Amino acid sequence: MQSIPIKNVGEPEVSGLIDRFARQYVYLRLSITDVCNFRCNYCLPDGYHPPKHKQTFLNVDEIQRLVRTFADLGTEKVRITGGEPTLRKDFLDIAHTISQTAGIRQVALTTNGYRMERDVALWQQAGITNLNVSVDSLDPRQFHLITGENKLQTILNGIDKAFEIGYNKVKVNAVLMKQYTAKGLDDFLRWIKDRPIQMRFIELMETGEMDSFFQQQHLSGQTILERLTREGWQLKPKGLTDGPAKVLTHPDYQGEIGLIMPYEKNFCASCNRLRVSALGKLHLCLFGEEGVNIRDLLQSDEQQLQLETRLKAALQGKREHHYLHIGDSGVRNNLASIGG
Numbered sequence: 001m002q003s004i005p006i007k008n009v010g011e012p013e014v015s016g017l018i019d020r021f022a023r024q025y026v027y028l029r030l031s032i033t034d035v036c037n038f039r040c041n042y043c044l045p046d047g048y049h050p051p052k053h054k055q056t057f058l059n060v061d062e063i064q065r066l067v068r069t070f071a072d073l074g075t076e077k078v079r080i081t082g083g084e085p086t087l088r089k090d091f092l093d094i095a096h097t098i099s100q101t102a103g104i105r106q107v108a109l110t111t112n113g114y115r116m117e118r119d120v121a122l123w124q125q126a127g128i129t130n131l132n133v134s135v136d137s138l139d140p141r142q143f144h145l146i147t148g149e150n151k152l153q154t155i156l157n158g159i160d161k162a163f164e165i166g167y168n169k170v171k172v173n174a175v176l177m178k179q180y181t182a183k184g185l186d187d188f189l190r191w192i193k194d195r196p197i198q199m200r201f202i203e204l205m206e207t208g209e210m211d212s213f214f215q216q217q218h219l220s221g222q223t224i225l226e227r228l229t230r231e232g233w234q235l236k237p238k239g240l241t242d243g244p245a246k247v248l249t250h251p252d253y254q255g256e257i258g259l260i261m262p263y264e265k266n267f268c269a270s271c272n273r274l275r276v277s278a279l280g281k282l283h284l285c286l287f288g289e290e291g292v293n294i295r296d297l298l299q300s301d302e303q304q305l306q307l308e309t310r311l312k313a314a315l316q317g318k319r320e321h322h323y324l325h326i327g328d329s330g331v332r333n334n335l336a337s338i339g340g
Contacts, residue, residue, distance in 0.1 A: 016074035017274065017311065019318045026076045027241050027273035028067070032094055033057050033083040034278055038112050039148030040136070042175050042204055047148070048083070057278040060090060062298040064097050066276060069307050071103035077241040079108040079132075083278070086115045092126045099127020106130055106241060110173070114151050116158025121165050131162055132171040132200075138187045146177075159197070171198045171258070176221060185224065192255025200245055200258035221261040228257060243273065262286075268321035282311065284318040 017025035034055075039047045058066070067078060078098050085091055086109075099107045108130035109123060116123075116133065123131075135155060137143045143152040162170050174188070192199050203221050225246070233248040236256070245258030275283040280295025292314045297307040 017070075017315055019315050021318075021320055023269075023271055024074070025272055025274050025315070026074055027079070027243070028070050028075050028077070029079045029081055029273055029275045030063070030067070030098075031081045031083065031276065031278045032063070032085050032091070033088050035087050036083045036112070037087060037114065037149075038084070040134075040175075041146055041148075042177065045148075055279060057088075058276075058280050058295070058298070060093050060097055062280065062295065063094055064101070065298045065301065065304065065307075066280075066294075067098050067101045067104065069304050069311070070274075071101050072304070073308060073311065074103075076104065077106040077108065078104055079110060079130075080128075081110045084112050084114075085109065086111055086119065086123075092122060095123065095126035095128050099129075108132060110134075112147070113155035113158050114149070117154055117161050118158075120158055120162050120167075124165055124167070130169075130171070131167060132173055133159060134173045135159075136174045136177075137184050138191060139184065142184070163196070169196045169198060171200055173200050173202055176201050176203050176224075185227075189253075192253060192257075194254050196254050198245075198247065198256040198258050200260060202260040203262060221259040224257075225259055225261075233257060238270065241272065244270070274315075282314055284314065 019025070034048070034057075035050075036044055036048050039045060067075075070078070080095065080098070085094075088094065095107060095109070098104060106129050107127050109128045110132040111134070113133040113135070116131075120131075133155065135143070135152070136146045138152070138156075140150065140152045144150045159170050159172070174184075188199050191197070201221055201224060225248075228248055228250075231250070232252075233250045236247040236249050238247075243260075244262070245260050248257045248259070275286065276294070277283060277291060280293065280298060281291030282294050283291045292310070294307060294310060297303045297310060
């Protein structure tokens with residue numbers, strides 16, 4: 001008589017968001033708008049142009065259902081991205097809604113910081129626990145050249161204000177570019193010596209619209225890593241919900257350095273994050289695919305089980321790694337459309 005294999009009673013059910021390579025996803029990057037008011041030369045050099053067909057971004061109710069479902073599947077951290085998320089009139093409502101979701105321990109915001117000096121206290125009250133601010137140069141003239149905006153001092157004031165009201169760390173992002181960042185490294189190091197800033201240098205990534213700019217400006221983070229190591233900086237262990245940065249500390253510095261190097265071998269091995277666009281598409285990777293529409297399952301609370309099923313099924317199609325290292329940047333024209 002043929003025996004029928006049955007699951008051992010003691011075996012745990014696989015729950016949560018786990019892919020075929022045993023990576024667990026506890027971190028959601030949620031874009032709430034494609035709109036940005038800066039014109040950064042590595043992202044939207046001609047500024048934001050709305051599409052011909054009117055788009056409506058995810059509303060507060062849809063976001064609430066989305067985040068609750070992710071939280072029920074083990075997500076602990078949500079990062080609100082854009083575009084520039086604080087341009088939305090209901091930004092504080094969105095932040096508060098996410099922060100009140102059971103299971104969500106961290107609500108992070110990535111911002112260009114132009115409203116930070118004025119509004120950072122309101123962000124804190126709405127439940128934003130972690131701040132990432134883009135500052136690509138500490139030289140006002142260079143900053144203006146890169147971003148198209150003469151707002152550096154306002155943004156730096158906003159970072160100082162964040163510390164005044166109780167944030168104990170601020171992450172600051174700078175895109176590595178030969179022409180700008182390489183020369184400014186010493187300025188950044190002086191700036192973080194006595195401030196609890198994690199200064200993160202992000203390698204320029206090739207996208208469809210920016211291939212010639214990439215060829216001219218790409219600078220490997222490895223050169224900075226080697227220099228810092230020689231100067232006594234040491235790698236810090238990663239936490240469960242940490243992003244992809246290699247973080248270094250130094251006994252003489254209050255601040256830290258983070259390096260995000262997507263062209264490095266095994267960059268994707270520790271991937272723990274999924275992305276949802278402002279239009280309600282699940283993106284398994286920053287590069288590569290067109291995304292899986294999930295917005296139709298955000299219209300009613302009764303759809304949660306269907307949404308969980310679609311998320312888990314989509315995750316089984318996630319690749320082991322992106323193909324940036326062999327020159328395939330996929331379908332992404334720019335990073336503003338998916339929140340970076």
